[in-house]
Amino acid sequence: MPDIVNHTFENMSTAQPHYDVIIAGAGPVGLFLACELALERCAVLVLEQAADPDSPLKRMPFGLRGLSAPSIGALHRRGLLDALDLHQRMKNPFVGPSSPGAKRPAGHFAGLVFHHEDIDMSQWPDQPDGLPASLLSEMAELETVLARRACELGVTIRRGAAIAGFDQEPDRVTVHAGDETFVGGWLVGCDGARSIVRKAGGFDFAGTEPEFTGYTFSAELSGAAALKPGRNVTARGMYLQSQPGFIVLQAFDGGAFHDAGLPVTREHLQDVLRRISGSDVTIETLHLATTWTDRARQATAYRNGRVLLAGDAAHIHSPLGGQGLNLGLGDALNLGWKLAATVQGRASEGLLDTYQAERHPLGARVLDWSRAQVALMRPDPGARALRAIVGDLMATRDGATYVAGRVWGLGTAAVRIA
Structure with a gap:
C-alpha cells in the first residue's frame, strides 16, 4: 500500500480548531464524503478508530467489492477512476470460470449467474460511452486513493x-475521543455497522434479524478438488470458492455463531465446510478468518439535529451482491454538496432534509434486495423450487436485463455531481 501522510492521534497539538464538519470513520464512505466537502472549501476532520488503515482482509480476493455504474461515473468525474487498478479485474471471481465459447458471466443474484450476452444495454441510453457498468475494486486500494x-x-x-x-x-x-475533544459545526457518522455515532445519537435502527452466520477465510486445504468453483448452494447452506484456498460459507444457524462472539477455529471451520459442501476437505492451516451475518437494519432517520449518518452506520445488510459500498458512496455524493451548501449558508430551506427523503428509500430497496437473495438460498425445498423458477427467468433477456440494472445501479435515479 502506498504511503499516506496522516495526522496521527498522538502527535496532534492540544489546540483544537473549529471544523465545519467532523466525520467519524475513514473508510471509503467517510473519505469520499470528506473529499466532496473539501472540494466545496469546507474544513473537515476525519476521526478513525484504527491506528493502521491496512488490513489483510482488505487485500485478499474477498476484499474485492463491485463498483456500480453510478459509483464508477462519480469516481471518473472526480478524476479518481484512473488512479485505481480496476480494469485488470473486470472478470468477476465469484461466479466461477467460463469454458471456451460460453457466455460471459456478468454477476449474480443469490448465486444465480446472469450473462453479458443476455443483457439489453439499450435500456440505458444515458450510460456514458467508454465507462463500464461494473468493475471490481480492492478495498485497501480504494481507501488509499481516497485518503x-x-x-x-x-x-x-x-x-x-x-x-x-x-x-x-x-x-x-x-466530539470526545480519548482525552481530547473536537468541535465542529456538524458530525457525520460513517463509522460502520457498529457505529458509535448512531448509538450515542439515539438513532432508531430497525430491521430484521439474521438467518445465517457467514464465514470468510483463507487457508491451505487438502482434498480441495472436491469443492466446485464459484458459488454453490447445497441442502445445508452455501459455499463459495473464489480462488484456491479462499472460501466463503453461509451456515443457516440464525446468526448464532457470529453473535456469540466465539473464536473461529480451524476445527470449527472444517466441520462447517464439510457439512455444507458434503466433502472430506481438510483445512491444514488456517491463515485468516472472519464472520458476518445477513442482519438487515436501517436507521429510521438519517439526521438528528446536527448529526447525520451515512454508509453502514445508516444501513446494514448481507454483503450478497456487494451493494453496500455503492449505497454508501451514493450517500456521500448526495450528502456532500447539500451539507456544504448548508455550512456556507447557500442552501435553500429544507435542502438538507432531502438527503433523508432521497436516500432512505434507496437504502430500504437494497435491504429488500439482500433479503430476497437470502430467501432463495435457504436450504429448504420451498427455496430450492423458487430458486429454479428465478433462475429460469434470469436466463431470459428481460430477466437478465432487470437483474443487471439492479445490480449495476443503472435503474437508480441520477445523483447531482457538481
Whole structure:
C-alpha cells in the first residue's frame, strides 16, 4: 500500500480548531464524503478508530467489492477512476470460470449467474460511452486513493482516535475521543455497522434479524478438488470458492455463531465446510478468518439535529451482491454538496432534509434486495423450487436485463455531481 501522510492521534497539538464538519470513520464512505466537502472549501476532520488503515482482509480476493455504474461515473468525474487498478479485474471471481465459447458471466443474484450476452444495454441510453457498468475494486486500494485525495484537499485525518461520544448544541457538536475533544459545526457518522455515532445519537435502527452466520477465510486445504468453483448452494447452506484456498460459507444457524462472539477455529471451520459442501476437505492451516451475518437494519432517520449518518452506520445488510459500498458512496455524493451548501449558508430551506427523503428509500430497496437473495438460498425445498423458477427467468433477456440494472445501479435515479 502506498504511503499516506496522516495526522496521527498522538502527535496532534492540544489546540483544537473549529471544523465545519467532523466525520467519524475513514473508510471509503467517510473519505469520499470528506473529499466532496473539501472540494466545496469546507474544513473537515476525519476521526478513525484504527491506528493502521491496512488490513489483510482488505487485500485478499474477498476484499474485492463491485463498483456500480453510478459509483464508477462519480469516481471518473472526480478524476479518481484512473488512479485505481480496476480494469485488470473486470472478470468477476465469484461466479466461477467460463469454458471456451460460453457466455460471459456478468454477476449474480443469490448465486444465480446472469450473462453479458443476455443483457439489453439499450435500456440505458444515458450510460456514458467508454465507462463500464461494473468493475471490481480492492478495498485497501480504494481507501488509499481516497485518503490521498482527501489529504491533497486539506482534510485532516486522525487515526487511532476512537470516538467515545459527543455533545450536541444548537450551533455545534463537541466530539470526545480519548482525552481530547473536537468541535465542529456538524458530525457525520460513517463509522460502520457498529457505529458509535448512531448509538450515542439515539438513532432508531430497525430491521430484521439474521438467518445465517457467514464465514470468510483463507487457508491451505487438502482434498480441495472436491469443492466446485464459484458459488454453490447445497441442502445445508452455501459455499463459495473464489480462488484456491479462499472460501466463503453461509451456515443457516440464525446468526448464532457470529453473535456469540466465539473464536473461529480451524476445527470449527472444517466441520462447517464439510457439512455444507458434503466433502472430506481438510483445512491444514488456517491463515485468516472472519464472520458476518445477513442482519438487515436501517436507521429510521438519517439526521438528528446536527448529526447525520451515512454508509453502514445508516444501513446494514448481507454483503450478497456487494451493494453496500455503492449505497454508501451514493450517500456521500448526495450528502456532500447539500451539507456544504448548508455550512456556507447557500442552501435553500429544507435542502438538507432531502438527503433523508432521497436516500432512505434507496437504502430500504437494497435491504429488500439482500433479503430476497437470502430467501432463495435457504436450504429448504420451498427455496430450492423458487430458486429454479428465478433462475429460469434470469436466463431470459428481460430477466437478465432487470437483474443487471439492479445490480449495476443503472435503474437508480441520477445523483447531482457538481
